[in-house]
Amino acid sequence: MTPRWQPSAPIENLQQRSEILWKVREFFRHRGICEVHTPVVGSNTVTDLNIESVRLANGNFLQTSPEYFLKRLLAAGMPSCYQLGPVFREGEAGRWHNPEFTMLEWYRLGFNTSELRQEVKELVELVLGPSDVSEYTFREFLLNEFQFDCLEQSDEELHQVAQTNGYKANDRRLDLLDFLYSLAITRCKDSRFFVLDFPAESSALAQVFEHDGYQVADRFELIVEGLEIANGYNELCDPVELNSRMDRDQALRRQLNRFRIEKDKRLLAALETGLPQCSGVAVGLDRLIALAVGAETIQQILSFANDLI
């Protein structure tokens, strides 16, 4: 039998994809934001527990996002900049996931997250056309959907809510919140919305601040038509705090028998020198393109998806 050699996407979708890439690059050019290319292969990678990097035979990693390299550029004096290119995540394959995908990531010096959200909204409107965008805090979002208060209610109550909604695994609090969050996304009727102020434990590389007596992460996500499109932070600039978060990730990885990821000493050194205050966001560009062309899977806008490479 002849193997399937034809592309995953219809040719017209790839042509539309090209048009969108032009528009996106023009968007940044108009705003004076510099396009940069950083390595796809690095000797370090993210320590985050829920992001698995593809490890190469020589011990290097395919990058899961250009974040570390871009921050090193910013610390070296690069003004606001963006990268548009492939990133890789081990094991992420499904209707809306491909292990290799296109990430559009940019950093804005001096921006707070509210200013960056406005810019994200404009970029999305450029690709998908205008539409209202609502905003919910993470807490409100779960309260609306499950009448569950993630800041006040106990682990036991959280388990109860997760169980009633079809999730029986006995997980850590944060994992159960992820479950509720991903379910709430599919249920929310708004076509576009931001979720802000995530629990401090899922801050990743976002700054944490106090709000109504609670610690929350200055982080947002944009959801469009039930799909997670963007994830942005007011970037953590404190090297001591970054170091301790990496220690925490490593301890968790050890506890869960995961592969050990060394801390990126060059990133830490860059932060020692000084990362200027900035906000940054990563957009899953393939998904955005898929929405623009009316595709029903990410594969329909990829030239060759994972099953055909």
Add this chain to the structure above:
Amino acid sequence: MATYSTNEFRPGLKVLLEGDPCVLLEAEFVKPGKGQAFTRAKFKNLVTGRVWERTLRSGETMEAADVSEYEMEYLYNDGYQWHFMRTDESFEQFAADEKIVGDAKQWITEQDRCQVTLWNNAPISVSPPNFVNLEVKETDAGVRGDTAQGGSKPAVLTTGATVRVPLFIEEGDVLKVDTRTGQYVGRSKET
């Protein structure tokens, strides 16, 4: 005991969910960018027919259910149980009670070929043939000439099932019925 991990999930897989045999209808990989990966799945309970939605942690495993489906000939009803025999010349017979035969009982007549699902070698469900031919036992006398308006009336068949039929159908007619919808298809030519 065989198990399946979520990354082996594909539609049609038979697994045990809360002790009941289920068939996997669909599964989707879900992962928040910064969160853990999940598999969102729909299962059909093969005993009750109910559809269950469940989310599993990616990599979690489920026990395989020993479920198989055979074509069997319906032999007879002894008043308590319905008896079936495999059509593959093994002549193996199985008995199913009313709860298991369920809706199928209002459609099947002896010698009909049914799909019987076995779990641990015991029947758990019976599907009638998609189309059956059954005689009308009772229906009101036809009011002719009114078919243009698409009028219909109930007719009771020999098996006890009631279907809606056009007005011209009379007692003794043999009808072809779609058992999946319970709808009248036409008059049978095999009378």
